[in-house]
Amino acid sequence: MSSISRESLRKNIIVALDVSSVDAAFDYYESLNGKVGGFKLGFEFFYSTLVNLVTNPDSKKAHEDLDLTRHFFKTLAGTPFGDVKLCDIPETVKKALQNLLKLNLLMFNVHAWGGKPMMKAARAVVDEFASANPEKPKPLLLAVTVLTSMDNNDLEDIGLPEEYRVPMVQSLAKAAYECNCDGVIASAKDTKAIREVVPDTKFKIFTPGVRLPGSAKHDQKAVTTPGEAIRNGAAGVIIGRDITGAEDPVAAVEKIIDNIIEAVNNPATA
Ligand code: C5P
Numbered sequence: 001m002s003s004i005s006r007e008s009l010r011k012n013i014i015v016a017l018d019v020s021s022v023d024a025a026f027d028y029y030e031s032l033n034g035k036v037g038g039f040k041l042g043f044e045f046f047y048s049t050l051v052n053l054v055t056n057p058d059s060k061k062a063h064e065d066l067d068l069t070r071h072f073f074k075t076l077a078g079t080p081f082g083d084v085k086l087c088d089i090p091e092t093v094k095k096a097l098q099n100l101l102k103l104n105l106l107m108f109n110v111h112a113w114g115g116k117p118m119m120k121a122a123r124a125v126v127d128e129f130a131s132a133n134p135e136k137p138k139p140l141l142l143a144v145t146v147l148t149s150m151d152n153n154d155l156e157d158i159g160l161p162e163e164y165r166v167p168m169v170q171s172l173a174k175a176a177y178e179c180n181c182d183g184v185i186a187s188a189k190d191t192k193a194i195r196e197v198v199p200d201t202k203f204k205i206f207t208p209g210v211r212l213p214g215s216a217k218h219d220q221k222a223v224t225t226p227g228e229a230i231r232n233g234a235a236g237v238i239i240g241r242d243i244t245g246a247e248d249p250v251a252a253v254e255k256i257i258d259n260i261i262e263a264v265n266n267p268a269t270a
């Protein structure tokens with residue numbers, strides 16, 4: 001990457017809207033739309049908005065939330081990343097996806113750990129959805145390799161010694177590729193190992209576990225800077241708390257872009 005424009009880098013940043021209300025998600029969307037490449041909706045958003053709708057004793061608020069949720073998805077149509085991390089038997093994943101894709105997602109994920117039959121079932125649902133809806137963008141099917149919140153000790157706790165980490169990431173990525181997934185969600189620390197087994201750059205790597213130098217890591221352990229992630233070949237970085245937890249989320253995005261530009265222009269500074 002020799003010369004990069006600040007504006008083109010925005011599309012590489014996906015903001016994780018890990019919030020518990022549709023009002024909060026919509027507020028972030030309104031302040032950051034146009035300044036980043038997209039928005040991620042995951043467990044916290046999906047489960048809390050559903051539970052709020054069902055349990056909210058104030059029916060007026062429940063109706064407002066329902067209207068705002070509908071408006072939000074209409075506004076986002078074709079652009080959100082559904083971080084649903086499906087991992088179940090193929091039939092259950094198939095049925096879940098037949099519903100989820102109606103939300104007009106740009107991309108979504110499954111756990112590669114769910115195995116090839118599950119990933120193939122997901123692929124088939126996406127292909128059916130795309131043939132039935134040629135006017136809509138075809139959602140990207142991504143597979144999670146190893147969570148960026150897991151370090152070698154955590155893997156060891158579930159029976160995977162340190163030396164298994166890289167071969168496991170490589171096997172999961174290769175399996176995802178062989179099932180025609182569009183890419184993986186993986187730590188930027190694993191990018192090189194993944195490219196050894198899947199050199200095809202059409203197979204994208206998206207990277208969470210990203211922090212500006214000096215930021216709190218929270219529960220993330222395989223952490224890299226935004227610049228390192230992009231320099232290592234990530235198609236996009238998924239960033240939550242460094243943006244949503246910042247006093248000024250818009251300024252945080254600009255700092256992330258500065259960090260990417262610096263890393264790309266000065267490879268030695270990582
Ligand atoms: O706040 P933070 O930047 O750590 O958020 C990272 C986001 O990326 C979270 O929403 C998390 O669910 C998501 N994610 C992840 N690791 C994966 C896949 C998704 O951290 N392997």
